[in-house]
Amino acid sequence: LVKRAHPPIQGHWSIPGGVLEIGELLREAAVREAREETGLIVEPGELLGVFDRILRDEDQRVQYHYVLIDFLCRKVGGELLAASDAAEVRWFT
Template structure:
């Protein structure tokens, strides 16, 4: 499955902003990261997440997306942040426009596995995360939660 074949609304050059959710899941002082298979951010490390489905609460979507991408069931603990992610193409047209809502969560069950949307899963410390090739949105969520800039 390619990024274009993923279910749901058109992600590239959308007609309206899309609502996405993510989780910063922490276990034993380590953060759960996934390596993205598709754009935006293909090949980069990110927090688990995806789009909210019609009729779904934000926290439910965040928990569902985390389990879909990693096999790990989570309990949503609190809101971390809400922000816009707007990427323009070379012609200055909006290629991606997301309103993103990130949550802090903890694992409560499940078994780790990758899905077709991610190529790898890794538990890392904040210091390790700072040295990784993170998506802009993952970097923003971690900086907001830990109160420290990631260079």
């Protein structure tokens, strides 16, 4: 997991991820985001699920609406190191 270094979920632990670039395949984005945030080179496998995450302000107005697409990934290279948008990176069981 990565501890987010910037808003909107700064300080929270989450699965590495980010914005899909135009023309980028989902699995390519998973590989890129893992490398950018953790220093790891991964091979995406099974699709684990598709989830919504809606963040609201104190008046319950929607501020962010994320669609999260999670893959089970296998490490194939690299070294675990916080980078880019991550304040920390750590393995959890």
